[in-house]
Amino acid sequence: MTVGIVVVSHSRALADAAVELARQMLPGRELAVAVAAGTEDGGLGTDAAAVADAIGQADSGEGVVVLMDLGSAVLSAETALEFLDDDVRSRVTLSAAPLVEGLVGAVVVAASGASRQSVAAEADRGLAPKQAHLSS
Amino acid sequence: MSVAVGVDDLTAWLRRFAEVVHERRDELTALDAAIGDADHGSNMDRGMAAVVAVLDDAPPTDAAGLLKKTGATLVSKVGGASGPLYGTLFLRMAGAAGDGDLDDAAVARALRAGLEGVLARGKAEAGDKTMVDALGPACDALDAGVGAGKPLADALAAAAEAAAQGRDATVPLVARKGRASYLGERSAGHMDPGATSVTMLVEAAAATMGRS
Numbered sequence A: 001m002t003v004g005i006v007v008v009s010h011s012r013a014l015a016d017a018a019v020e021l022a023r024q025m026l027p028g029r030e031l032a033v034a035v036a037a038g039t040e041d042g043g044l045g046t047d048a049a050a051v052a053d054a055i056g057q058a059d060s061g062e063g064v065v066v067l068m069d070l071g072s073a074v075l076s077a078e079t080a081l082e083f084l085d086d087d088v089r090s091r092v093t094l095s096a097a098p099l100v101e102g103l104v105g106a107v108v109v110a111a112s113g114a115s116r117q118s119v120a121a122e123a124d125r126g127l128a129p130k131q132a133h134l135s136s
Numbered sequence B: 001m002s003v004a005v006g007v008d009d010l011t012a013w014l015r016r017f018a019e020v021v022h023e024r025r026d027e028l029t030a031l032d033a034a035i036g037d038a039d040h041g042s043n044m045d046r047g048m049a050a051v052v053a054v055l056d057d058a059p060p061t062d063a064a065g066l067l068k069k070t071g072a073t074l075v076s077k078v079g080g081a082s083g084p085l086y087g088t089l090f091l092r093m094a095g096a097a098g099d100g101d102l103d104d105a106a107v108a109r110a111l112r113a114g115l116e117g118v119l120a121r122g123k124a125e126a127g128d129k130t131m132v133d134a135l136g137p138a139c140d141a142l143d144a145g146v147g148a149g150k151p152l153a154d155a156l157a158a159a160a161e162a163a164a165q166g167r168d169a170t171v172p173l174v175a176r177k178g179r180a181s182y183l184g185e186r187s188a189g190h191m192d193p194g195a196t197s198v199t200m201l202v203e204a205a206a207a208t209m210g211r212s
Helices: A012-023 A048-058 A072-082 A099-111 A116-124 A128-135 B007-023 B025-035 B040-057 B063-077 B082-097 B104-122 B132-147 B152-168 B179-187 B193-208
Strands: A004-009 A033-037 A064-068 A092-094
Touching (some): A004 A048, A004 A072, A012 A099, A033 A048, A048 A064, A048 A072, A048 B063, A072 A092, A099 A116, B007 B025, B007 B040, B007 B063, B007 B193, B025 B040, B040 B082, B063 B082, B082 B104, B104 B132, B132 B152, B152 B193
Parallel strands (some): A004 A033, A064 A092
C-alpha cells in the first residue's frame, strides 16, 4: 500500500503528459496516480467534484498528495475537500509544489512506500535540483 | 412587513441571473480578456446553463436544497475560479438558510454567509479587485435595509446599487488575486469581471425577490 497521487490541472493534455513524464521514473512499478483535469467538454478548466472523485480513486487508505497547476485548480482542490468524508479528508495533503517538478519527486518517493508527509516534503523540494544547477 | 422567500423566488432569481449572464457573456469575457484569461463570460454561462437544466429537470423542492444543488452544479460546471467561488457562495447560503422559506433577515444572513464563504475560499480582502468589492457592499446595504425594517425589495434594490458602486470602484484598483494579479500595475484601469458578474447576481435578486 502506497500513498496515492492526484494531479489537478486546467488541461487534460497537460496533466496526462506530466503523469507520463513522472511515470518514466517508475519502470515496472505500480503507483495510483489519478487525474482531474479539464472541463467535461474537453476545454480548459477544473471541477471540484472530479477532484473529489480522483482523491477517492487514488486513496488506498494510506492517504493522497494532490499536485495542482494554478488558480482555479487550487480553489477546486480546496473545495473538493469539503465533499470528502472526514476520515478521507484527514489523510489528504494539498501540495504547494510546482506541478511538474513536484510530481516527479512525489511519485518516486511514494512508490518507495514512504509516508504521506515524506511524499509531500519531497514534492516541496522539487525545484531544488533546478535551482542548484542554475545558480552554480 | 417580511415577505417569505421560497423555492419559487429563488428559482426566478437564478433564472434571471442565467438570462443576464447569457445576454452579457461577451461583455464579461471582454473584461476578463483585458486582465485575465478571457473565459469569465463563457464559464459563467456554461455554469448557469447547467443550473437552469437542473431547475428544468429535477429541482429540489426546498430553499436550502435548491441553493445547495446550485452550488454543487457551479463548482462542477463553471471550470474557472468562479466555479469554486460562486459554488461556495451558494453552498454557504444553503447552510445558512435553515428549513423552509426565508424571511427578510434570513435572506440577509444567507447572503452574508455566502460572502464569508467567498472570503474564506478566495482569501481576498476588500480592495483586491475581486467580486468581494461588489458583494461586500451589497451585504452591508442589505443588512442595513433589512435591519431598518425596509421591505425586502427596497433593501435588495439598495444592495444592487451598492454592488454597482463597488463594481465601478474596481476600475482604478490593482489586482492582488487571481490571474489578473500576474499583470500587476497593468491591471489598473479595467473593471473587474467577477465584481461585474456578482453585481448582476444582486441586481437579479432585486428584480425578482420580495416583490410578491
